[in-house]
Amino acid sequence: MATRHSSAQAVAEGERTDKRRELLIMNEGSPGAPAERTWRWWPALRLALVLLWLLAAMTTWWTAPRQQGYEQARADAAAGRITAYQWGDRWDASSPPRWFDTPALHSSGTLGPLFAWRTPDGRRHWTDTDRFDQVTITDTVDNGSYSGPGAIGVAQDLRASGLEHRAGALHLPTPVVIWAGLVLAAISVGVVVAGPAPVRGTRWFWFWLISITPYGLGLLYWWAREHPWSTSATPAGHVNRRDRGILGLGLGILASILISLVLLALHTALGDRWAPQPGT
Structure with a gap:
């Protein structure tokens, strides 16, 4: 019994010594320091x-912005398929985004010529309103606030569909x-x-x-x-x-x-x- 008790004490003392040595190595910041209870979780x-x-x-x-045709923008606006939209004149795409950012659309004053919008499926689209076939101009919007006839045509569709209040930043x-x-x-x-x-x-x-x-x-x-x-x-x-x-x-x-x-x-x-x- 005494021998068994002495062996148990020796094992316990050895375990305590190993534990103190392990803690000392970890405190010193040595790479690869053992931490049995922790590193097993690393693969999971x-x-x-x-x-x-x-x-x-x-x-x-x-959700990254994808370019679409001008007619697609007007069709989505007329059908009310726009959940949010934004006007701008340039994309901030000078460098790759950090982590999961998306390029931001910036505006210098007037609304357009770039028009970006989001559809109910969460996707974002954009178009250059300077590239259009034809558009009919009315007096339903403030024409002087927009960059050209193409932008005015989209704005008219937004107002007709009651979507003007959905303007906002899409790059978030x-x-x-x-x-x-x-x-x-x-x-x-x-x-x-x-x-x-x-x-x-x-x-x-x-x-x-x-x-x-x-x-x-x-x-x-x-x-x-x-x-x-x-x-x-x-x-x-x-x-x-x-x-x-x-x-x-x-x-x-x-x-x-x-x-x-x-x-x-x-x-x-x-x-x-x-x-x-x-x-x-």
């Missing part, structure tokens, strides 16, 4: 985050995208900043790469390459070879340029239906 959490990213990405793609993300972005940002930044030290790159490396890379693609790269809390992810002596912050900044900028070129090529090859790019 990573899968959930990927699915959430896919939901936000697909919603953003579905949908609630699904807003909440998905907040959850992804909170969890990802929280893990990078306050979690165990990353294995493959420093905290600054992942912070810059996640923040700068468009469409949240930096998140996907982080989830695929990094393994927080995994005891087997770090080979011996790997600590000093982690990717540094300046590399993350450079890769983020390079990714922005390359993604812009790829999207432009896809837009040219596939058209606005599959690769919408307002303003190009």
